[in-house]
Amino acid sequence: MNEYDIKDTIVALSTPYSKSALALIRMSGSKALEIASKICFYAHNENKNIKNFEHRKSYYTLIKDENNTPIDELIVLTTLSPNSFTSEDTVEFISHGSIVVIDSLINLLIRNGARAANKGEFTYRAYINGRIGISEAEAIHDLIDSNNKLMAEASIYKMRGRLTREIDRLRDNIKNSLMLVYGELDFPEDDTESFSYDKLIENFLQIKKDIENILSNSKRVENLINGIKVAILGRVNAGKSSIFNMILDRERAIVSNIAGTTRDFLSENIYIDNIPFYLMDTAGFHKEADNDIELEGIERAKKCADEADIILAVFDSSDNANEDDINLIEFLNSLNNKNIIYILNKSDSEKRFNYNIKSNNVIEISAKTKAGKDTLIQALKNYVADSDIDIFNKESYVNNRERGYLESGLKQIDVCIEKSEQQYSLDEVAEEMNILNNILGNVSGKIDAEEVINEIFANFCIGK
DSSP states (O other): OGGGOTTSOEEEEOSOSSOEEEEEEEEESTTHHHHHHHHEEETTEEEEEOOOOOTTEEEEEEEEOTTOOEEEEEEEEEEOTTSSSSSSOEEEEEEEEOHHHHHHHHHHHHHTTOEEOOTTHHHHHHHHTTSSOHHHHHHHHHHHHOOSHHHHHHHHHHHTTHHHHHHHHHHHHHHHHHHHHHHHHHOTTSOOSSOOHHHHHHHHHHHHHHHHHHHHHHHHHHHHHHOEEEEEEESTTSSHHHHHHHHHTSOOSOOOSSTTOOSSOEEEEEEETTEEEEEEEOOOOOSSOSSHHHHHHHHHHHHHHHHOSEEEEEEETTSOOOHHHHHHHHHHHTOSSOEEEEEEEOTTSOOOOOOOOOOSOEEEOOTTTOTTHHHHHHHHHHTSOHHHHHHHHHOOOOOHHHHHHHHHHHHHHHHHHHHHHTTOOHHHHHHHHHHHHHHHHHHHTOOOOHHHHHHHHHTSOTTO
């Protein structure tokens, strides 16, 4: 990775490039203190350079250029190797947030020996210097990109090494098994009961179970992070869009007495007690469509229902159940493992709905008066069980890269189990175990492919 040459001292703006009260400019590398000493003067004694910087100390500084022209009075923070984020000497300049000051200071640092940092280069140095693993590096990126509280929390847990510790534990189990195999290979004449193929298979099965648990629990954490999908289904004019607006507490969807106002589905994110939900207001559910547009709308409604974690099935309680209502109920009955909440809307009108819905999860609501809204909101919140929150607080999420290696690990474990069951030579079993160990090592940081590292850090912003 030539563009990430760690011999260079790098500098970048770590806050947005815009006018603001303050800006943070970070410099890291072997010459960081030397460069800073050339331009930093004591603010109350502008003829005296700051020569010796101490670890974790702040300095009130006047910055001057080669022509002795003042650029800014600012705070300088120093963190010395190896106790910085990058494990290198690091200097941070907290300046006034003027674009002119930012540009002048960065250009001054570059003229004195630094170079502009590439995307993610500070985090790359933390990784390459052993300060963090690749999973922690990706978690930093996820934290910066997080758009809800749960995503931020999950990223922090991962950034602090939760997933890496789980993977290290799995790899320790593999290494312990390898020790038994190599012990048997090196000292076959010793009469010990420490090795057997059955014991080896037992260890493999436990490792397989642990990986499956990581993937399963990660999926539940991911569902919480990305938002619980809620599809609102019902025939035309049942009040789907009114329910949609009521949950959002604002007029997002157009509400009309004209049938078929919603032809496609509308979607919005909402947070209920810091739990993200993704609402989908779908087109009216018909038994038969009159045209291709309506047919496509119904197909998209079915797709939303298939993807949803929760389905809100809305019916007009002021009208008799018609063929479209019954068709919707039959469709819902055909779905497996769906959390369905049946909503009898327009409870403020005389009740005429004459179909017996066989469910204990029926709520009467008036989107007009908001009666029943609290009951519906509580039903949505009840979808998130205490066990889900418990898993969120204890387990890690994995990204697509990590999931790919874990799934490859499961396939490799099956190879190890099969060859152990057939009692292949221990040399061959050990070779398969080493492949497994390397696969899992790639989850948390043992990356062999240079292009993978390039891809990961190229997604970072400049200054991180």
